[in-house]
Amino acid sequence: MRLSKEVKVALLGIVAITALFFGYRFLKGTDFFTSTKKFYVIYPNVDGLTVSGPVMLNGIRVGVVQEMKLQVDNNNQIKVGITVQEGIPVGDSTIASLTSSDLLGGKAITLFMGKNNVQYKGGETLIPYVERSITTMLTEKAMPVLGQVDSTLVRLNSLLDADAKRNIQSIIANTSATTELLRTTMMANQRNVNAITANISALTTSLRETEEKFSRLASNLNEITDTLRNAPVAALIRNTNNTLQEAQAGITKLNETLSQSNGTVGRLMNDDSLYANMNASTESLNALLQDLKANPKRYVHFSLIGGGTKVKKADNVKTANKVRSATNVEQANNVEEVEKK
Known part of the structure; x- marks a missing residue:
């Protein structure tokens, strides 16, 4: 049986329309090859959520957003219909959270499973929850700042009136003049600047030479320190200690000798009678010398004729002997007193 061209065109149109319908439904997220259940969630605001948006569970897509309806009689809330794959344990403790899927404001629905006492079979309404997105938080933080920036710009515009602009222009002109004056001064004092640069260079050279001298001095000090470290200091200290001990022993012995009063040195040191x-x-x-100076004739007599010289000499000798005897007796008495003490 041959089909006419009109029938072929009609059949082709029906196939195309069917493919278009199923393709459109597939693009909207309807899966024709997997059994699903439909549930509903009511949100006060679904900004960023679109039909065919993902329904996620632990990071895996388990369903899609199928429809969204505005409920005028329920404070303009939005009723969202979602389809979830069979086998997902959706129940009375399941939370459908409206979360951000990207930084551009896209939204997705994330399911949080709880300890469900009742398992849903489809058509029930889940517990809604709206998570604050980063965009919302940034907007809330940025709005006051933008208001302050706006007010600051208004104040700045009010300050930058005609007088302020003229003042700013005059300041810029003065700055330019000051810069030009500095340039002229630098050009005029270029020779002095060159001299200063040369002096600084010479000073740097002198400092470098001084640094070399200090380096040599440091090396010499290191050599001296090494020499002192290697010197026989321990033996020298031991010899010094031995010498000091011997000197201390000699001084101790001398003190013991001096403390004994029977010896001659002890008597001289401890008894002042001899003094x-x-x-x-x-x-x-x-007294004798003074008397000899005052009366020399009493002790020495000269005579030209002679005769009385021997007698006078004898008298003088007797007188001198008496003085010596008295002196010797006194010394003997003093010695006896010293020995008695």
Whole structure:
């Protein structure tokens, strides 16, 4: 049986319309090859959510947004119909959260499963929840800042009136003049600047030479330190300690000797009677010398004829002997007193 051209065109049109219908439904998120259940969620605002938007569970797409209807009689809330794959345990504790899917404001519905006491079979209304997006938070934070910026710009515009603009222009002109004056001054003092640069260079050279001298001094100090470190300091210290110990022992022995009063040195150091006797003898000798100077004839007599010389000499000798005897007796008495002490 041959079909006419008109029938072929009609059949082709029917196939095209059917393919277009199913393709449109597929693009909207309807899966013809998987069994699904339909549920509803009521949101106060679905800004960014579109039909065929994803329904996610733990990061996996398990359904799509099928429809959205505005409920005028329910405070203009939006009733969203979603389809979920069979086998997903949707129940009375399941939360349908409206979350952000990207930074551009796109929205998706994320399912959070709880401990469901009742399992839904389809057509029930889930618990809604709207999560604040980053865009919303940034908008809330940015709006006050934008208001302040706007007011600041208004104040700045009010300040930048005609007088302020003229003042700014005069400031810019003064700055230009100051710059030109500095340039002229630098050109005029170029020779001085060159001299200063040369002096700085010479100073740098001197500092470099001084640094080299300090380096040599430091190396010499290091050599001296190494020499002192390697010197036999320990043996020198031991010898010094031995010498000091011997000197201390000698001083101790001398003190013990001096502390004994029976010896001659001990008597000289500890008894002052000998000093007293020697002082008395010195005074007697001084008196004798003074008397000899005052009366020399009493001790020495000269005669041209002779005759009385021997007698006078004898008298003088007797007188001198008496003085010596008295002195010796006094010294003997002093020695006896010292020995008694």
